[in-house]
Amino acid sequence: MFRAELLALPKEVPVLRRAVREYLGGGPCPDVQLCVSEIVGNVIRHLGEGTPVVVRVRGTGEGRTRVEVTDPAPGALPVRVCAAEGEECGRGLALLAAVSLRRGVRRGPGRKTVCCEVAGAYAPPGTPENAGAQEPTETRRTTGAQEAAGA
Template identity: 45%
Template sequence: MVIEHCMSRKAWDLPFLAEPGEVAALRRIVRTHLTLWGLPHLVEVAQTCVSELVANVITHVGTGTPTTLVVAMKGTHVRIEVHDPDGKALPTLVSATSASESGRGLALVTAMADRWGVIPTEKGKTTWCEIATELVRNDTHVDSPQVHRAEALLTLYGPSVPLSSSPTRLGLASWEEAAITLIADLLHWFRAHGQDPDTALDRAQTHFEADLHAAG
């Protein structure tokens, strides 16, 4: 069994004033949302792109400019948009040396994102970039052998209706509860065999973190 259509990644937007003090908060919000989307491995790249696109507004449009951050899925890419009211100050990629004090932001975006661009709008412009994921569809999870093994076990614990046919919030909650029951049963197994459940959890966490590190 493969649990499909299991992630609801709805687009979200956040109006803010383009000020240096806002960047840290925007980075935290991006981290929270991408983690909830099951894409924590993209957090660093996405945060860098957001920082540079907002810095571009601050530098070339002005501090305090009313701006909006939008994060959405476009196919299997994460799309980041920064909307500002100045349709004339269009960002361009320049050749910036290591000693340059400006012009390096979009070079970073170019290096880290798969593509970027600028769209003039009636209210100003939208500067965007897109970051590739490992998804095969925008509503499923990142594929891995560990996830497949877990899903095979969850067929013994999950609700009677397959998650792939009922990707609702209630359906997800039922499968999450099944996963927690599975973990609890495994801890009972360790205790029944004279092993410390807390030690088992610590070892499992170590394996989990090692897998994440190996995946980059």
Template identity: 55%
Template sequence: MTEPLVLELLALPKAVAEVRHAVREHLGAPCPEAQLCVSELLTNMINHVGEGAAVTVRLFLTPDGRTRLEVTDPDPHTWLIARSPSGDDETGRGLLLLDAVARRWGVWLTPIGKTVWCELPPDASTAQAGGEPTSP
């Protein structure tokens, strides 16, 4: 089993594509659901916490084979709110997409920020990822 993917970076729009690429490379196979989820989590963080914030992205397999993505940022006060955008709204669908694709997702607060996470069901294309988190 390979080590988890851990990326520490500045939250900039150009980082979204770079992180999607890193996730695909780490998994070693097409992984559209994982790439979509990491894109949405990171973009949401950039839009609501702000560009340039320090962020950590982690990807690993849980012991039962689920792919888990985590995005940690330094702002415990910016909370996620699922919206109900109208057909004309250009934004507001990120958490709806996450909810549709992920098996489950959530947020936990820490003394220094928050982590937004999601888990994808076991999938043969992601069986090469590995490692376990150091926290829940």
């Protein structure tokens, strides 16, 4: 499993994308990199630069790769909005919805984890996928309507 603890800063996002790609063998993994970038970018935009995060990437054992980003704000839930034409912001969760098979939020004491799973069993060379990996217990799966309503 890839795991990185860092402060969410704009300059760290490309470094993180490269580290994830290297961990996954250096081959193309654009959906995984996009998910990492968008979730960490949301932390920067909505919680502020310098927020501590933990980023994890692992295989699920089911032909998918799971991305998780944990931050210290359990009450700040992601909400999908409809970006107007020409707006620079408001498309991150729509991008996650487009590339992921499923996504959700798990809240815990003093933290939340935003996660998504993409097709493709990306795994570092020479290591088996994380077979038998456990599903998080309190995943909140949302639909576009629930996100728009703030559920």
